[in-house]
Amino acid sequence: MDKLWTLQQTSFSPLKLQHNETVFMQGNGYMGTRGAFEERYPGEERTTFVHGVFDDVPIVFTELVNFPDWLNIEIILAGERFCMTDGQLLEFGRSLDLRNGLLNRKVLWRSPKGLTTSLEFKRFVSFTDVHLTCMQVTIIAQDYNGTLEIRSGLNANTDNLNYKHWEWLGQGFEDQTIWLKLKTKSTKIVAGMAERLQIVGETALESDFWDVTGCPTLRLKTTLTAGHPLQIEKVAAIFTSRDVNDPLEMAKNKLAALPKAAWDELWNPHVLCWEENWNKSDVIIEGDEKAQLALRFNLYNLLIAASRYDEHVNIGAKTLSGYGYRGHSFWDTEIFILPYFTFTQPDIARNLLSYRYHNLPGAREKAQANGFEGAQFPWESAGSGREVTPTWVPNPDDPTKLIRIWTGDIQIHISADIAFAIWQYWIVSGDDDFMVKRGAEIILDTARFWVSRAEWNQEKERYEFNKVIGPDENHDHVNNNAYTNYLVHWHLQLAVQLVKWLKKHDPLAATRLFALLELNENDIDQFKKIAEKIYRPFDADTKLVEQFDGYFALQYIDLKALEGRKESIQGMLGIEKTNQTQILKQPDVIMLMNLFPDEFDLDVIRKNYQFYTERTDLTYGSSLGPSIQSIVASRLQMVDQAYAYFLQAAFTDIDNLRGNAEDGIHAASAGGLWQTVVFGFAGLRYENDGWSLNPQLPPTWKRLAFKFRWRGEEIKVDLRPERYAET
């Protein structure tokens, strides 16, 4: 077992079921399954989500649908049901091999009647054949002979936090394979599932099909002989009508085409595929084993979250790993997660940006509904690309009262964030084809949204963006959020440059795009004119950028005095009160300086970093904070601080630092973590002209190595600080 690659759990804790389910997550970019145990336990939250399979639900509008569970298997040993909370758990160990996503559990269990059995469970979600999962259980009766009974079913009654999304359409049994056909209630997505269960190398003494509607179940019986290992294998297939015309037929055929014992056939290409992924996307740290493992854990979670095939899905704020945010995507993708793929697997980045391209109709609809022009991307986006931010949610303290969620209405910076990510992808990949065919349309139509959204302040002779929410969500309905205004300024300038480039690079495409968007030269002039006159707050005396109009006048709160708290400042003070303080949920001005390091002198960055850091709730505010703090600290040569924030991001989920890891992986934090290493410690900078490195590694790191792709070329970075060169 390689400590640098293996996440381990050495004791079973019934009270931490849900946290460990998040940590022992498996997936392949098509589906994701939480690390629930094969047998069921009260208080678990077992889910399997498939990308793009959303369905309507009250309050949060739409959510990823929990699929019938392919994990469940009930093991009855000489009449006693295996359950780790009954009898005695003599040995327990679980590990997730990040190299290949293999989840392994070894248990030595003494039953209530005193019979001892060793059980080993292994399972993986195929990375090559993404519709397939495979599981093996090896059972050895230690001190008895007796019957072994195995039950495994597919449950159409699976729910999402008590809410049922599936309509049962049919089920059956053929050739040791049970199948189930289902449809989501509102979105009418059909799913076909099949699973095959067998005792490897043996024929079961008895084999029953329990044809209970909604729960087709297969039961096998055989005999256990003391000391003689018995192996069970289960393979399952999932297809939906988003993938193929007849998902059930495909699922059945997929299993029928597998050899009788399928593990090896599925495992070998799966491992190769993982190797290939890590070869492109790994980051090696030497001298800091904890950091190495935690970083890989986060990268693993990004690699299993991104679809390789489907341009119509994105990555949710919690990937496919839990109910948090119900699978909705935010700017987290473009600003936090995408750089990892843009730099290491640009094909995936292109896919994710194409999701935004395909969802331009939803963005246009949103702009129009709000009385604006062009395309306004939704703050939360799911299957349809329409705005799916909940508008009102029950107040947890008094459900008769509701809380208004404003982000879907006024957190407008996401449209510029998407433009930024497209630009970044273009610069790094050199993929002109994408820019011509998809990127430019997004950048120009969102630019047009800014034109219609900008407000002219006659008195001050400037354009403003009022009543917005910036990255810092502790303050809503603010005027002239610095991040938003600077970003729009940059976005409109980019649009102007892009039009120039496009006309030169592909005049026909430029003409077509102008016609499609009904753009003319006046519009481009308008972009330029507005960009010039957008108000970008900056105080030349103090060198501070005021986060929004009036921020400096808000109440100061000494966060140090509140250390040891276990909840966010917003949770402690309430929404209204927090709005009136300077406390930030996450970096806002610092985020701006992170995205545009060349726009600000180091001295300006340092002053703002110092000013805003002590005002930011970095422990229980947004999990998007620490990674950004780390990168900027690295730039300021404050490597100790940078490393402390790196650790905070790295262990967010493994150590459940924020107390909500059960809701799923903090994906933006995971993406930000890669940036702390590559943009922060390695100091990678990029521009039109090329890239550069300016490394400053944490003291204990003996080596930092990674690869990235620059315009089609693979770049290998291998940094070994001089201080260790002699050892």
Added chain:
Amino acid sequence: MDKLWTLQQTSFSPLKLQHNETVFMQGNGYMGTRGAFEERYPGEERTTFVHGVFDDVPIVFTELVNFPDWLNIEIILAGERFCMTDGQLLEFGRSLDLRNGLLNRKVLWRSPKGLTTSLEFKRFVSFTDVHLTCMQVTIIAQDYNGTLEIRSGLNANTDNLNYKHWEWLGQGFEDQTIWLKLKTKSTKIVAGMAERLQIVGETALESDFWDVTGCPTLRLKTTLTAGHPLQIEKVAAIFTSRDVNDPLEMAKNKLAALPKAAWDELWNPHVLCWEENWNKSDVIIEGDEKAQLALRFNLYNLLIAASRYDEHVNIGAKTLSGYGYRGHSFWDTEIFILPYFTFTQPDIARNLLSYRYHNLPGAREKAQANGFEGAQFPWESAGSGREVTPTWVPNPDDPTKLIRIWTGDIQIHISADIAFAIWQYWIVSGDDDFMVKRGAEIILDTARFWVSRAEWNQEKERYEFNKVIGPDENHDHVNNNAYTNYLVHWHLQLAVQLVKWLKKHDPLAATRLFALLELNENDIDQFKKIAEKIYRPFDADTKLVEQFDGYFALQYIDLKALEGRKESIQGMLGIEKTNQTQILKQPDVIMLMNLFPDEFDLDVIRKNYQFYTERTDLTYGSSLGPSIQSIVASRLQMVDQAYAYFLQAAFTDIDNLRGNAEDGIHAASAGGLWQTVVFGFAGLRYENDGWSLNPQLPPTWKRLAFKFRWRGEEIKVDLRPERYAET
């Protein structure tokens, strides 16, 4: 088959499943089961609700929990599953015998492969042993010999409109009996269910137990011989932790105590019990068969809705018959439904009023939370007696927008309605014991609420009730709703009289009650003083009572011009706009005159009836309207109009006149219907001094006969209009 007692359905309509489920409802005052078929069909809404078993749910706060279905049985005939939408349905008939609640279905079915089978299904919910249900299926293969397979399970995954309330606790199988143990997720009510399935007089050739977690299923196999009837019997038992300490044990024991073939043992006392109920509570109409049957249908639904045993449950606006209003109770009980029980089965009325007594803590909590004193009853009430009116519900046209429901905040008249019902019960039953022990406490503590809620208008020197909703819910936040003000006036006067009576009748009880409620003589003086000065709108010139301040100035809309519409005026115009018109959802001033006929001259009643009737949306407004219109029309000797409104109330559910019968029985309309006959056509009036009759029957009615109880004595009314005396 007695046409005057039997509801019939002669054709199977897959598109009207839900309407017919409501119409063929069965129950026994403990549980209620919709008339779903034994085999499942897409689009059905099969529910079994048990009184008092509520659980938390988003938006509507709490709802009756749908129980695992005791109906389901799957019949596989020579390998083909019986399903009326497959093959050919050669004959179909269904009937509900209102005399005893027996539901019967006869089917002649030709399978897709051409085999013909006759099936008869009979079932009832025991009226004597309220935890038990019983079902028989008689199967005759017409033209083949083959296997018969029967499957029947208990499904813990049962949901309420997609929302799951049950946590599975355990299941098993013993002696041909399967069992299931469950718990509601929030309210932690444990349910134990057991069911026994057998082939009557035979041993099955095969008998399997399918131990699928959450769906324990029993399967029997035997052989069908052409022409030879085979009978299946299923009995099921339901207990909950609201009833007994160990509900599962009770359910199992209950079945174990039954003889092998249990139908007759359960059926005979059940029929006697029904006879007894009808003997007390039937109403006989001769000369109008449709009216007779429809009236009995409505009375049947009241008889199966009321608990005989449990003082902690009420009757929901849709009884136990559907999801409408989620089992919540309103003033519908006290003003519409209760009179039927008060006059024919006062024990049930006492039970229902005791529900309010037991829920005084919730009413006091509500008053206090709103800054008032005493007890303010919730507009919607469920298990806990706390206010459970939804505050915000999604706008069906745009779920990102919400609609604020104000009735829970300001539809305050319910506290006086409850006082009215207690007074009515007391007058009619003469049950001083109830008044002393329970009624007086409610009346006085709600009176104290009125004192704190009344607002003194200095300028006009009167007490007012402002910002309220009256019975007519088309207008909210109105000032001085006539119904509310008159009723509070009456309520406070009653309180004063009641104190006098109590001091005389039971001085010790009076002293105790004063101490308990911390009342003193000043408070009683205050009741009197405020009662005298409450503003009760009346215009001596026009003789009109203005429904609320400013009503007359609202926009008049000619409802006649909108005849043929298929939705309510509120649905057509929207809430805001309707608020600005004179259109009423239901009678308000006329409702007042219905409750207090002696307070108003006939001329005043007539003028107000004429004025308000043409402004009331009686077709698609509230189903509470027609019965009240009918009673008042009878008093005004307008028997044709009274009869037309009677028919409208009588056929509300049978003919689905309002297009929403699928949500459940319109219970207030059913209760109001009894009042149209007894208070309307028979002209029954009652006061402290006694009762009187002033009949005027619809022209076709040859006889109207009913019984009621007056202070312990049974009164038989048998009216045969003179015009028919000679025939």
